[in-house]
Amino acid sequence: MNTLQNLPKPFFVLxxxxxVTDTVFRQVVAGCxxxxxxxxxxxxxxxxxxxxxxxxxxxxxxxxxxxxxIAQLWGSNPENFRKTAQEIADGTFARELGLPEGCNFVGVxxxxxxxxxxxxxxxxxSALILNRPLAEQIIExxxxxxxxxxxxxxxxxxxxxxxxxxxxxxxxxKTLNMLTIHGRTRKEMSKxxxxxxxxxxxxxxxxxxxxxxxxxxxxxxxxxxxxxELAEQYGLDGIMIxxxxxxxxxxxxxxxxxxxxxxxxxxxxxxxxxxLFADTWKHNERPxxxxxxxxKIYINGFDGAKELRERLMDAQSSDELLEILAATQLRxxxxxx
Numbered sequence: 001m002n003t004l005q006n007l008p009k010p011f012f013v014l015x016x017x018x019x020v021t022d023t024v025f026r027q028v029v030a031g032c033x034x035x036x037x038x039x040x041x042x043x044x045x046x047x048x049x050x051x052x053x054x055x056x057x058x059x060x061x062x063x064x065x066x067x068x069x070i071a072q073l074w075g076s077n078p079e080n081f082r083k084t085a086q087e088i089a090d091g092t093f094a095r096e097l098g099l100p101e102g103c104n105f106v107g108v109x110x111x112x113x114x115x116x117x118x119x120x121x122x123x124x125x126s127a128l129i130l131n132r133p134l135a136e137q138i139i140e141x142x143x144x145x146x147x148x149x150x151x152x153x154x155x156x157x158x159x160x161x162x163x164x165x166x167x168x169x170x171x172x173x174k175t176l177n178m179l180t181i182h183g184r185t186r187k188e189m190s191k192x193x194x195x196x197x198x199x200x201x202x203x204x205x206x207x208x209x210x211x212x213x214x215x216x217x218x219x220x221x222x223x224x225x226x227x228x229e230l231a232e233q234y235g236l237d238g239i240m241i242x243x244x245x246x247x248x249x250x251x252x253x254x255x256x257x258x259x260x261x262x263x264x265x266x267x268x269x270x271x272x273x274x275x276l277f278a279d280t281w282k283h284n285e286r287p288x289x290x291x292x293x294x295x296k297i298y299i300n301g302f303d304g305a306k307e308l309r310e311r312l313m314d315a316q317s318s319d320e321l322l323e324i325l326a327a328t329q330l331r332x333x334x335x336x337x
Contacts, residue, residue: 002151003068003106004037004177004214007238010231011036012224012252013180013216015242016072016111016155018042019290023062024277028269029245030066033253037238038069039155042111042125045075045084058285060093064103070153074111076124076134078141081110085145107177108146110138113156115186126186129160129167139174151177155218158198159185168202172209179206180240183219194219200234216240224252246297263302264329270298271325278318288317 016039043059114125128135183194199217218240227239250256295312315321
């Protein structure tokens with residue numbers, strides 16, 4: 001079943017971000033204003049097919065209420081991609097995660113765009129732009145593992161050291177179900193504005209080479225209105241939003257209420273986030289610093305926010321975070337009365 005075919009046009013996607021878009025934050029975003037499509041954090045297939053498998057399952061963890069979730073994979077061994085794709089498609093991972101029968105991922109995405117030094121040094125992620133034989137082997141091995149049961153997509157950049165549209169042509173020649181393009185090269189990281197005109201050129205290439213491949217654009221999108229305009233301007237099927245969600249957790253809403261939400265309501269939303277984190281990662285599967293940093297989303301724009309944020313950033317446990325937030329809410333209630 002290809003869920004991608006049933007998405008609205010344009011559709012809106014929450015970008016995969018390591019140590020950010022775990023099941024907890026995806027649930028928080030969905031509770032505010034759901035995206036049409038979600039990705040897991042990227043998870044290493046070589047690790048999944050090793051003795052370290054159990055430690056990596058947290059990257060794939062999700063709950064039954066989460067819909068339209070794609071598993072994003074990275075690594076270097078094509079055979080491990082094949083095995084992992086097969087185990088995703090046949091529900092093996094969903095069962096290991098304790099999900100009910102019939103609850104599964106809706107697709108597999110290959111990370112060929114992450115610019116991190118360690119991944120590039122190992123010849124993975126965006127380094128695959130420079131190693132097309134291996135990239136092709138990975139795509140074909142993953143497709144073999146999926147065996148038509150789930151759609152296959154790739155997330156990438158416009159090139160490695162410089163813009164290289166032949167890379168986009170190469171990927172389109174693989175008849176992917178979806179191609180997400182971050183509008184920068186690996187060398188550019190996030191230091192320059194995204195080249196949306198070149199993402200638009202990729203749409204033209206798609207129309208010539210692989211008409212059924214959905215094209216999703218990514219880079220510097222801050223609001224749904226901006227996303228809508230970019231989709232219309234460049235003929236895109238979808239828009240992926242990453243850092244924009246840090247400025248507005250309601251970014252996927254047609255009309256976001258975020259600017260009018262009170263400080264008390266923002267603090268309460270963070271409290272719910274912290275509580276869900278505590279309930280989900282009961283055995284310290286996630287380090288506390290991955291939670292502390294989220295306070296930047298909620299605790300800003302009001303008197304005393306800076307001081308409160310500093311205290312929250314220094315907290316050493318979810319219990320301590322909850323105590324600080326509860327005390328803050330109690331004081332606010334006392335002042336109001």
